[in-house]
Amino acid sequence: MSLIRDLADQIVAAHRNNDLCIPIPVFSLNTPPPQIDNEAAVDHYELAGALAAIEMGFIESDAKTLGKAWSRMTLQDGGFNPFKWPNRPEHFDLLPWTRNMNPNAFKECPKRLGLYGVMPDADWVKRMVDAEIPTVQLRFKSEDKSKIRKQIKESVAAVKDSKTLLFINDYWQEAIDAGAYGVHLGQEDMEVADLDEIRAAGLRLGLSTHGYAELTYADRFCPSYIAMGAVFPTNLKKMPTAPQGLGRLYQYAKLMSHYPLVAIGGIDQDSIHAVAKSGVGSVAVVRAITQAKDPKAAVKHLQELMQA
Numbered sequence: 001m002s003l004i005r006d007l008a009d010q011i012v013a014a015h016r017n018n019d020l021c022i023p024i025p026v027f028s029l030n031t032p033p034p035q036i037d038n039e040a041a042v043d044h045y046e047l048a049g050a051l052a053a054i055e056m057g058f059i060e061s062d063a064k065t066l067g068k069a070w071s072r073m074t075l076q077d078g079g080f081n082p083f084k085w086p087n088r089p090e091h092f093d094l095l096p097w098t099r100n101m102n103p104n105a106f107k108e109c110p111k112r113l114g115l116y117g118v119m120p121d122a123d124w125v126k127r128m129v130d131a132e133i134p135t136v137q138l139r140f141k142s143e144d145k146s147k148i149r150k151q152i153k154e155s156v157a158a159v160k161d162s163k164t165l166l167f168i169n170d171y172w173q174e175a176i177d178a179g180a181y182g183v184h185l186g187q188e189d190m191e192v193a194d195l196d197e198i199r200a201a202g203l204r205l206g207l208s209t210h211g212y213a214e215l216t217y218a219d220r221f222c223p224s225y226i227a228m229g230a231v232f233p234t235n236l237k238k239m240p241t242a243p244q245g246l247g248r249l250y251q252y253a254k255l256m257s258h259y260p261l262v263a264i265g266g267i268d269q270d271s272i273h274a275v276a277k278s279g280v281g282s283v284a285v286v287r288a289i290t291q292a293k294d295p296k297a298a299v300k301h302l303q304e305l306m307q308a
């Protein structure tokens with residue numbers, strides 16, 4: 001165990017000062033630390049990588065994923081180097097990059113979806129089309145199926161004959177029925193959705209992720225794009241994990257660079273440039289548009305800042 005401890009200490013020391021570390025929240029200091037299964041681990045590097053990740057504030061599932069990646073990286077790169085960080089698809093055993101060879105891949109979307117407005121109703125979708133935003137999502141939350149269908153129908157009509165691409169959040173069946181461009185699903189949504197039906201209908205699929213474990217899981221489905229967040233704190237949604245920060249976003253973007261990527265969560269005009277520099281082709285925002293004095297001008301300004 002002391003060898004594993006020593007390797008883990010070297011990894012933590014090498015990465016202590018970069019933005020990959022997230023302080024462990026005070027409320028969880030009294031709970032027992034997550035257990036890494038020594039028996040199931042392949043080698044010392046897997047255990048050390050996972051232990052280091054826990055100390056750097058990664059959640060248990062991400063620490064386990066990182067442990068396996070540390071093991072593969074150490075074997076593939078011919079030795080242990082604590083200053084490295086796993087960031088290549090082969091470290092995480094991701095699918096081969098050639099999506100057109102994968103019969104289960106979802107339909108392709110542009111690699112760079114650009115500014116992506118996540119909007120609460122069809123009127124906002126119309127405003128975004130008028131502002132010529134490249135990508136928009138209808139994120140209308142309701143229990144009322146007839147209202148949902150109406151909102152989706154109006155949104156699909158709004159983007160017709162425009163260059164704006166429309167994703168529908170959650171309501172995949174209604175999105176298929178209305179002929180939308182694509183659907184966006186979270187990790188829980190995808191467990192209950194009929195992914196085969198979405199693929200067969202030719203809709204694009206975007207998936208939410210919140211860390212390494214969900215990224216590698218999402219990769220198994222070869223979605224059209226992968227969203228990563230929350231980058232910064234947001235009050236619009238209760239997030240399952242702490243804000244990831246720019247350091248982790250940059251690593252995720254490097255690892256998944258063969259996918260169209262979307263960054264989301266708490267991004268505004270002050271941070272959008274740094275977020276775009278991570279290499280993601282798209283930045284999704286809600287409040288930076290809906291709470292702007294002039295939403296149309298905000299769309300233009302945010303796009304300029306992304307490209308600057």
Ligand SMILES: Cc1ncc(COP(=O)(O)OP(=O)(O)O)c(N)n1
Binds near residue numbers: 170189284
């Ligand atoms: C682009 C984009 N990324 C993430 C989400 C969040 O989706 P989900 O986790 O399913 O949460 P809800 O939006 O359904 O509350 C999103 N909608 N869009």
Ligand SMILES: Cc1ncsc1CCOP(=O)(O)O
Binds near residue numbers: 236266285
């Ligand atoms: C829907 C959603 N999913 C992850 S963060 C988020 C909300 C982002 O809103 P904002 O851009 O206002 O922080």
Ligand SMILES: [Mg+2]
Binds near residue numbers: 169184189
């Ligand atoms: Mg959802």
